[in-house]
Amino acid sequence: MEKKAILPRIFRGILLITNIGVIIWLLLCKYVSYINPANDPSVLSLISFTCFFALLGNLIFIVIWLLSKRKKRALFSIITIIICWNVVSPLYGINFLGRNKVAPTEEQGLKIMTWNVHMFDLGEWTKDKASKAKIIKLIKDENPDILCLEEFYWDAGTPSEPYTEVLQQLGYPFVSFAMENEMPKNHITSNASRKDTIKVGHAVFSKFPLRNAETYPLFDITYKMLSVEVVIDSSNIFS
Template sequence: MNKNSFLILNILLAIVQIGIYYISKIPPEQFWPGAFLSFAFPYVTIFNAIFILGWLMSKRLFSLISLFSIIITLPDITSSFSLPVKQTEGKFQILSYNVKNFDLYNWSRNKDSREKMLEIIRTENPDMICFQEFFTNEKDEFDNIKKIHEEFGYKYFHYEESTQYQKNHWGSATFSKFPIVERGKIDFDGEFKNMSIYTDVKIQNEVLRIYNLHLQSYHMIDEDYDFLKAISDFKIPESGSLISIFRKMRSGFVKRSKQAAIIKSHIDEYEGKKIVCGDFNDIPISYTYKLISKDMKDSYRFRGLGMGKTFVSSLPSLRIDYILVDNSIEVEEYRKLPYRYSDHYPISISFSF
């Protein structure tokens, strides 16, 4: 490949990067292909960075092509990549964790998963916890509300269920060591099974609203993941369907964008201090993330490191769990805890007012 070919490829990659940046601002129900393109953004950025280094060693003027695309798209780059910064211990700690029903169905093939997840809580001992895909029942052996409430010292909790069968309950839960003064549930329109909750806790003389979000997933099954893994390993898939995966992803993009609009309206109406935690099921280049995080601070962008993957997979760019804070809150520390007992990593921040 000669220099002219490299130059054309470089120009195309720069255009693609800028295009993804602007297209990702369009709601998926208006233009859903943009949501698929957003997954390529981190990798296109890396290639453009390589082009800058390459041209600096030969035709320095050409390095401006990729440099221009990187400057234009810098807001999305900083939400996907974070550099090391000095961290300090804050006054309060909040942890967010999608626990996959405490591995109720033993998906990880680890019978001790639930106890290990609970051990994280016992060790970290955060002031507040936001659980997504929380499971509990009315029997002592799997009464997770009772265990966390009584044994771990979380005097206050807010639980809302999305599904119930006999004595089994599934939903979202927020636990706090501080008094809860208000609570509520944000229901989505009938077709949506996911939900979000908000909990107002009184910390000293301040009231902090905590949003605990769990947005629409793709509802993929094992065959879908096996298909994607085979493709990523350059193998011929033995099962699964690309068309089925495509349809599930497109449906997820559209439903999440509608949910995000409902949530954002609710967040903006509240004028007090607030933290937004949870499993957005969408990456930082997505319309969903950009809408919810507008006018808020993403704790990872200020205190995180690297690409910040929170979903357990072979892809390094799947950061889909977030802790956002309003501008009156100082994030002192952000951590992704390296435990693979669920299909999500727990994340936590320490903060102060």
């Protein structure tokens, strides 16, 4: 009988420790929201991308405790979610009674688009020959003010090719690069000679002037974060 009583205690103890872990996880997501990665670049900043999963973990534990005899323990995660509401609520775009304070982009503010273009399907991984044209078309249709592209690439000898100049002609004269890797182009596609070399990294295209571009290493020297200042006018500058 004693052994049978011990097992549930161990199980509840494991649940409680795990619950504390996801609570700390969500609190870390709130903490990093106050860190400016431009001033303090750190891998810790990437935790903010896991906020949804930290929230989901806490919601699961709320249900678990409410279905158990120790219902009061659900308060641990409930209180944590309330404390972290400023980082939790944007995940769902919650508004009350149909009221939404976010003004349309056409009326005020900037439209910012971020996209991992995966080297514009250079290796034809999607098996869609029109994928490159579709990417350009979507960017043109969305017409953002600031365009942030991950896994962007450009020819080592001619940075304007193959897509830099195309995007600039769409209305983005200002561009900033952060190179992460340089490699032979024929490693990605067979439609290239051995002499062709490409640079891969991040790019920011803008309708407004860019200045003070900085790159920060993440994990190791291979992965980098790009930070730039966008100058709307003399009194409106943001990064």
